[in-house]
Amino acid sequence: MEPGLIWILAGLLALGAELVLPGVYLVWAGLAAIGTGLAIVVSGPASDWGFGWHVALFLVLLATGVALSLRHRRNGPTRRVNAPEAGLAGRRATILSTPDGALRVRLGDSEWPARLPRGVLGAVPGTAVRVEAVDGLVLVVRPIEGEAQPGAPS
Incomplete structure (x- = not known):
């Protein structure tokens, strides 16, 4: 089996596992694995990167996804659902x-x-x-x- 397809399959399995075990941890690993697989498939069979480059690309995509997620979370609205103060002021x-x-x-x-x-x-x-x-x-x-x-x- 081609390495790009293995990466894509591993990413899909991670995304499927995220549905069973929610926690937003496997999403980024799954998306990074799919991205790595797509990059390998698009580059074609003529360019053999080697497993070390595959892992390096995966880690770069994983770090980028996590960093963007944390940045979005920090800049997004902070809502405290079920907190004691939620909706009490003014009552x-x-x-x-x-x-x-x-x-x-x-x-x-x-x-x-x-x-x-x-x-x-x-x-x-x-x-x-x-x-x-x-x-x-x-x-x-x-x-x-x-x-x-x-x-x-x-």
Whole structure:
């Protein structure tokens, strides 16, 4: 069997293995092997490069593919799916009463530890707040202006 076809077959096997074992590791090796095989086939049987040149071409194509992938990943958008802060900023929550006095809020069907920004005085349970930011797993909340505070004179 011709060396170019062996490289192409090895690349197709690597791509097939990537479908079974996903992780984006075998994609670059498979594409580099296919590229090496195509280069050997296109160059024709008259030019016998030798196995050392085949491996060198494969490694160059592999390094190029990985470098382009890393460059694209760095320049692409960074989305944190299923991260605590994903979509929480700007949402409305309610301050809960806790026996230990720690600030907690109810947001949707969950309770979150919370804190107020600097310079904002403590809020009483039942106060409506808006999430301004997320600091680790702690929500930074601020009372919503214009809404009646519980226990405040109307």
